[in-house]
Every structure is written in structure tokens, then in C-alpha cells.
Amino acid sequence: MAASDKPVVLITGASSGIGDTTARKFAANGYNIVAVARRQERLEQLASELAGTARVEILTADVADPRTPKRAVALAMATFGRLDCLVNNAGAGTWAPVAETTDEMMDTVIDVSLKGPFRFCREAQPHMQPGSSIINVGSVFGTLGGLDGGIYCAVKAGLVGLTQTMAAQYGAQGIRTNLVAPGVIRTDMTDAAWEAPPFQRLNHEMTPFNREGTTEDVANAIFFLASDQGSYINGQSLALDGGWSTTKYLCHEALVCDRVPG
Ligand SMILES: NC(=O)c1ccc[n+]([C@@H]2O[C@H](COP(=O)([O-])OP(=O)(O)OC[C@H]3O[C@@H](n4cnc5c(N)ncnc54)[C@H](OP(=O)(O)O)[C@@H]3O)[C@@H](O)[C@H]2O)c1
Numbered sequence: 001m002a003a004s005d006k007p008v009v010l011i012t013g014a015s016s017g018i019g020d021t022t023a024r025k026f027a028a029n030g031y032n033i034v035a036v037a038r039r040q041e042r043l044e045q046l047a048s049e050l051a052g053t054a055r056v057e058i059l060t061a062d063v064a065d066p067r068t069p070k071r072a073v074a075l076a077m078a079t080f081g082r083l084d085c086l087v088n089n090a091g092a093g094t095w096a097p098v099a100e101t102t103d104e105m106m107d108t109v110i111d112v113s114l115k116g117p118f119r120f121c122r123e124a125q126p127h128m129q130p131g132s133s134i135i136n137v138g139s140v141f142g143t144l145g146g147l148d149g150g151i152y153c154a155v156k157a158g159l160v161g162l163t164q165t166m167a168a169q170y171g172a173q174g175i176r177t178n179l180v181a182p183g184v185i186r187t188d189m190t191d192a193a194w195e196a197p198p199f200q201r202l203n204h205e206m207t208p209f210n211r212e213g214t215t216e217d218v219a220n221a222i223f224f225l226a227s228d229q230g231s232y233i234n235g236q237s238l239a240l241d242g243g244w245s246t247t248k249y250l251c252h253e254a255l256v257c258d259r260v261p262g
Pocket residue numbers: 012013014015016017018019036037038039040042061062063064089090091092093112137138139140181182183184185186187188189190
């Protein structure tokens with residue numbers, strides 16, 4: 001079959017939050033999309049809203065299922081005949097101290113957020129041409145660690161290793177791999193904790209910037225890294241946190257505020 005004229009992006013976790021906004025960003029910039037997540041109705045809603053702009057192929061599947069990456073890449077190739085970008089965005093947000101992390105919690109987060117992206121990279125790379133790229137969605141907590149970060153931080157750190165390994169191995173073929181590391185962004189994953197004092201302090205007192213981060217901020221960075229504008233960037237981790245991870249504790253409000261009791 002003839003390959004699609006438009007470039008094609010495969011996005012995991014496209015049913016909400018960062019993945020949904022990223023799909024809209026790529027669609028607005030001329031991409032067709034393969035959207036993967038478990039909530040079919042959300043994916044159908046995305047596809048129908050983008051109908052005039054992009055063709056969106058849906059795969060309703062669990063990224064922890066070892067068969068899903070192969071199915072998703074096969075769908076991209078069968079439908080569009082090309083795959084220009086992979087965004088490994090789906091993630092599970094299980095938070096607990098190491099001492100309270102069960103094997104079941106460990107397995108869930110590793111399966112969804114490390115084995116899943118690893119398998120997607122493995123399946124996608126052989127179909128990618130020079131100029132293609134992969135973006136993994138990590139977290140600033142993956143490089144800093146974090147209170148109650150347990151398996152989540154360990155897995156996000158693992159994605160940095162995967163990113164650098166992919167960059168080293170396939171950069172010479174013109175396939176770039178990078179990682180975006182959001183700070184705290186308001187999505188379904190964080191919504192319930194948004195007004196809690198630690199989040200408010202992190203977002204306002206400890207972040208030297210005058211607004212909260214948005215899913216658009218993350219999507220813009222993902223698109224930039226995928227685009228020709230980012231064509232010499234390979235193996236990098238880009239923090240999207242208003243400067244928090246590099247300046248935390250140094251902004252005036254943090255230095256003058258009282259320590260949280262306990
Ligand atoms: N929000 C933040 O502050 C923040 C900060 C740092 C990093 N991140 C990372 O950003 C990524 C996106 O999260 P978000 O904040 O946008 O949260 P979100 O709105 O809850 O989105 C998570 C997405 O992942 C999908 N997903 C989760 N488990 C899946 C599974 N087993 N199989 C297939 N899809 C799965 C969900 O789709 P279904 O439920 O439909 O399957 C959903 O589309 C995650 O990797 C997260 O760790 C977020």
C-alpha cells in the first residue's frame with residue numbers, strides 16, 4: 001500500500017491529560033494518529049473531535065499486555081504505511097514509600113510504565129525511517145526521587161536509561177530518542193491532590209515561575225522534540241517544571257515560609 005502523505009504519530013495514553021493534548025497538538029500540525037488506551041469512549045471522542053483535521057486510528061488496549069505494542073505498530077503500518085513518531089506517554093501513578101510498596105504495586109507500575117515503553121520502542125524502531133523520533137514521558141521525580149515515590153520514581157528513572165540507550169543505539173540511523181520530565185501538571189492523575197498543601201507549596205512557593213504548568217506545556221515540548229526544530233537533540237531529558245527541579249528551595253517564598261509541621 002502507498003504510505004500516507006502525512007506523518008504518523010503513535011501515542012499511548014491518548015485518552016486523557018498529557019496524551020490527549022499531545023494528540024491534538026500533532027493533529028494541528030498535520031499528523032495522522034494511532035491512539036492507544038483502555039477507555040474506548042474517550043478515544044472515540046478524541047477521534048470524532050479531530051475528524052476534520054486528522055485521521056485517528058484507535059487501539060483500545062492495555063499497554064501492560066505484551067501483545068499491545070506489536071498490535072499498535074501493526075495498526076500504524078497497515079493503516080498508514082509509516083510511523084514517524086512514538087510517544088510513550090501512558091503511565092500508572094502508584095505512590096507509596098518503599099517499605100509499603102507491595103510486589104503487586106511494583107509489577108503494575110513496571111509493566112505499564114517501563115516494560116510497555118520498552119516493548120513499544122522495540123516494535124516501533126524497525127519501522128522508523130531517518131528523521132523519526134521517540135519521546136518518552138518520564139518525570140522530574142524520576143531523576144530527583146520523591147517522598148512516597150517508591151516504584152514510580154524507580155521506573156521513571158528507568159525510562160531515562162531506556163531513552164539514552166535508544167539514542168546511542170539508533171541515533172546513527174537518524175532516529176532520535178528523548179524524554180520529557182514534567183513536574184506537577186493538573187490531569188486526572190493529580191487532580192484529587194491538587195489543593196493539598198504539599199502540591200500548592202511545590203507549585204507556588206517552590207517553583208520560581210508565575211503560573212502552574214499545563215498539559216499544553218508538555219505537549220508543546222513533545223512536539224518540538226519530534227519536529228525538525230529539535231533535529232539535533234538526542235538522548236536528552238527535558239524538565240518541564242517552571243524551574244522547580246533546578247532551583248527548588250532557592251526561591252524567596254520557599255526560604256521565608258515556615259517548615260510544614262511533622
Ligand atoms: N500529571 C503530572 O503531574 C505528571 C507529572 C510527571 C509525569 N507524568 C506522566 O505523564 C504521563 C501521562 O499522565 P497524565 O498526567 O496525563 O495522567 P492521566 O490524565 O491520568 O493519563 C494517563 C493516561 O495513561 C493511560 N494509561 C494508564 N494505564 C494504562 C494502561 N495500563 N494501558 C493503556 N493506557 C494506560 C490512561 O488511559 P486509560 O485509563 O484510558 O487506559 C490515560 O490516557 C504519565 O506517564 C505520567 O506518569 C505526569
